[in-house]
Amino acid sequence: MVKDPVEVYCRLRPLENRNDLVCVESLSNTMVQLVPPGGSLAHKYNSKEIQYTFRFVFDENTSQKSLFETVALPLVADLLGGKNGLLFTYGITSSGKTYTMTGTPQDGGILPRSLDVIFNSIRVLQAHRYVFKSDKMNGFDVQTIAEAMVEQSAEVPVTPKTPRAKRRDFELEWAERIQEETVISNIDQDSVYSVFVSYVEIYNNYIYDLLEDAPIDPIKPKPPQSKILREDSNRDMYVFGVTELEVKSSDEAFEAFYKGQQRRRVAHTALNTESSRSHSVFTIRLVQGPLDPQGAEVLQDKSQIRVSQLSLVDLAGSERTGRTRNTGDRLREAGNINASLMALRTCIEILRENQTQGTNKMVPYRETKLTNLFKRFFEGEGKVRMIVCVNPCAGDYDETLHVMRFAEMTQEVMISRATPIPSTPVSLGLRVGRGNLYREAVRKAKEEGGNLQELLAPGVYSLGAPFPDLMMFDDEASFECLIQFLIARKSRREVLLNDLASKQNTFRNQIIEVEKESLSMKQEIHILKMELETRRQQVRSLENKLSSTEHTTEILRQKVGQYERSKQTLEYELGEKEMLLNQGEQEKQKICVQMEDRLISERERMRKIMERRLAEKQAELEAKMCLTGEKIQQLREILNSQEDWEFLVGEGLGPRQLSSKSEPRLSCGPKATPVGSRSRNTPAMTSSHSDTKLNVEQTSTPSRSMAVANPRHKRSQSSGGEKWIDHRPPGSLEYGTVLQPVMKKKKSVSKLKAKDVTGKDAARYVLTHQEQDMDGEVETKLYKVFKKLF
Ligand SMILES: Nc1ncnc2c1ncn2[C@@H]1O[C@H](COP(=O)(O)OP(=O)(O)OP(=O)(O)O)[C@@H](O)[C@H]1O
Known part of the structure; x- marks a missing residue:
């Protein structure tokens, strides 16, 4: 089978602002060049200019008419010749797709011009309305003019909701449109034609019928009912239950298109969505049936009906989500648009790979509704053409680059050329x-x-040529001529009569045959009708099941989508938290290491301090021990002194109590000298501090003399809260003998009890201790203890 590539055309639109920078320029009729402007990704990565070749490049000054004649007119001719075609516009938002497809009333685009040419060409060849009737399964039935007229007269006129207003809108906007006058003449004149149009939009991967006469409530809009795709008996995909209007003029067809656009606009405004974010598919189906032998009516044979289709598709903008900074619903929309365009891209890529490399990969048409609809064009016969619309504005460079790449790749896909169809079914013996x-x-x-x-x-x-133009003269020649003519005529008449008789005979036989056949057919039809009814019921119930299953599937798909989105969000959050956790862990470890280092150094420092203090304390202790040893030695010496004993006995102390033997002196400290006569002047154990001091002063070597026996050495002071406790021995002492701190609210006790120091009023406790120091001076020591320690 002969195959042709998908034909890709490129159209550059004029700049919105003349002073804008451009990134696309046309080099020739077939070549454009992309120049990366400063700031684009390509410029960042030092990309060079790129040239792209297309079948034709239309520059900014190209008229709608010339574009139509180059791109769409051949497709319209094919449609009239019974062949299928697909034409779609592709490009980013505002690149001129809709302008190219629809145009303006003064300068119509491809769609109105195509309709004009179709009706210009089939004007006298149009079938009576309802002669062709949709069989609701993407095919057509045929009926006689009489049946069609009956049906037409039985039709209840539908009153549209706002017919006048709509018509007025249409008239205001488009009624004055300039019509295309081209006519395609080489179409089969022995057939009649009917044109059917349908208009759907694919939005968020749902198909909506734009010609369905369901009212839209703009106050409380309900989402319109979506349609499903089905496969017909030829395995072609079609929108099941879509409204197909039979139109008898290009104005009627264009009005239907206009109405669809209005519905689209109203629905999108009411639902706060954007129509340019949906794909729109306007389909023109041309039904063609051969005339009967008389040429009066269409042949009543369904198998002889030929249906061809031209789909004009205005795709949604192909820009990516990142650039438009969409959020929420817009993001979902953009995601769906991108998904369907990506799916289209994938299908085209795989198709190209299968064709060029001989692989047999499955083309994922089923992925989206758009690709599923396109399947019949890519897999079937006919022409596929694409117009890449480009806004040369430098700001669109990165997106335009993607568009160009896709367009260039699409050109490599091959489509089977449609088989030529004989203009008249010769096999039927029709003249x-x-x-x-x-x-x-x-x-x-x-x-x-x-x-x-x-x-x-x-x-x-x-009977042959008309009578010869003879003048009736009396000449033989004229008679001879007339005789010859009449003989020829007679013989021709006889032949014709014989032919007629035989034909009548054959016809009669045929009628009898047909009659018989018709009888048996009628019976068969009756049986089939019953069977059909049963099947229809089955189909209906299956359809119901299918639509409820599809509904459930859709809900589930949406839920899965939601879950996937929330899963992604949660995964992202988890990732972030884990990262934070890891950072915290690392921080902790760092701090631990630092703390350990500090601990070690601190320990080392403390150890050194402690060692130094210990050494100091040891030295101090040793010095004290030496002092104590000396004192003990002095005490021994005193005890050994006889005079002292006597004095002490005289004072009331028993000799047994004080008797002692000479003790060896302690080695450390200077030699102790007994207090001797000094002691004699000292009044026993109750002597005052001043006395003691006096005695000490009298001592030649006070440091070596015995410590002054100061009865106050046991005396202590304690305080609780604001009160001080004075712990002193019984009996009064001479005033001024003891050095003690002045303490307010003190409380003195002679015998210390636990409650004096643990009671709630006694927070502090002071023990006063006095002894002679190295110089013989009385040294008073105060030991303060805080309650906390008890
Ligand atoms: N070739 C052209 N000549 C003059 N004006 C043009 C041309 N192409 C586009 N425009 C203007 O540019 C504007 C945007 O064009 P259009 O709406 O066709 O873009 P689009 O690609 O269909 O955008 P969207 O994807 O949003 O539907 C319109 O105002 C249109 O009139």
Whole structure:
């Protein structure tokens, strides 16, 4: 089978602002160049200019008409010739897709021009309305004009909701539109034609019927009912239950398109969405049936009906989500647009790979509704054409680059060329030109009067050339000529009569046969009708099941989408938290290491301090021990002194109590000298501090003398809260003998009890201790203890 590549055309739109920087320029009729402007990703990575070649490049000054004639007119001719075609516009938002497809009333785009050309070409060849009738399964039934008229008259006129207003809008906007006048002449004149249009939009991967007459409530809008895709008996995908309007003029067809656009706009405004974010598919189906032998009516044979289709698709903008900074619903929309365009891209890539490399990969048409609809064009026969719309504005460079790449790749996909169809079903023995004969006879019958059948007869049977133009003279030659003519005529008449008789005979036999056949067929039809009814019921119930399953699937799909999105969010959050946790852990470890280092150094420092203090304390202790040893030695010496003993005995102390033997002196400290006479002057154990001091002063070597026996050495002071406790021995002491701190609210006790120091009023406790120091001076020591320690 012969295959042709997908034909890709490029159209550059004029700049919105003349002073804008451009990034695309056309080099020739087939080549454009992309120049990376400063600031684009490509410029960042030092990309060079890139050239792209297309079948044709239309620059900014190209008119709508010339574009239509180059790109769309061949497709319209194919449609009239019974072949399929697909034409779609592709590009980013505001690149001129809609302008190219629809245009303006003054300068129509491809769609209105295509409709004009179709109706210009089939004007007198149009079938009576309802002769072709949709069988609701993407096919058509045929019926006689009489049946069609009955159906038409039985049709209840539908009153549109706001017909006048809409019509007024249409008239205001488009009624004055300039029509395309091109006519395609080489179409089969022995057929009749009907045009059906449908208009759907694919939004968020749902298909909506834009010609359905369901009212839209702008106050409380309900989402319109979406349609599903089905496969017909030829395995072609079609929108099940879509409204297909039979139109009899380009105005009627364009009005239907306009109405669809209005509905689209109202629905999108009411639902706060954007129509340019949906793909719109306007489909023109041309149904063609051969005329019967008389050329009067369409042949009542469904198998002879030919249906061709031209789909005009205005794709949504192909920009990526990042650039538009969409959020929420817009992001979902953009995601769906991108998903369907990505799916289209993937299908085209795989198709190209299968074709160029001989692989047999499955093309994922089923992925989206858009690709599923396109399947019949990519897999079937016909032409596929794409117009890449480009806004040369430098700001769109990065997106335009993607568009160009996709467009270039698409050109490599091959589509099977449509098989040529014979203009008249010769196999049926139908005569060429019967249509024109019939129409001519009708015209004559109308204009000049006469019987239509008679007027038609010469077209069917002819006795030969008309009578020769002879002057009736009495000459032999003229008679001879006339005789010859009449003989020829007679013999031709006989032949024709025989032919007629045999044909009548055959026809009669055929009628009998047909009658028999018809009888058996009627019975068969009856059985089939019953079977059909049962099947229809089954189909209906299956359809119901299918739509409820589809609904459930859709809900589940949405839920899965939601879950996936929340999963992604949670994963992202988890990732962030883990990262924070890891950072915290690392921080902790760092601090631990620092603290350990500090601990070690601190320990080391403390150890050194402690060692130094210990050494100091040891030295101090040793010094004290030496002192104590000396004191003990001095005490021994005193005890050994006889005089002292006597004095002490005289004072009331028993000799046994004080008797002692000479003790060896302690080695440390200076030699102790007994207090001797000094002691004698000292009043026993109760001597005052001043006395003691006096005694000490009298001592030549006070440091070596015995410590002054100061009865106050046991005396202590304690305080609780604001009160001080004075712990002193019984009996009064001479005033001024003891050095003690002045303490307010003190409380003195002679015998210390636990409650004095643990009671709630006694927070502090002071023990006063006095002894002679190295110089013989009385040294008073105060030991303060805080309650906390008890
Ligand atoms: N070739 C052109 N000549 C003059 N004006 C143009 C041309 N192409 C586009 N425009 C203007 O540019 C504007 C945007 O064009 P259009 O709406 O067709 O873009 P789009 O690609 O369909 O955008 P979207 O994807 O948003 O539907 C319109 O105002 C249109 O009139």
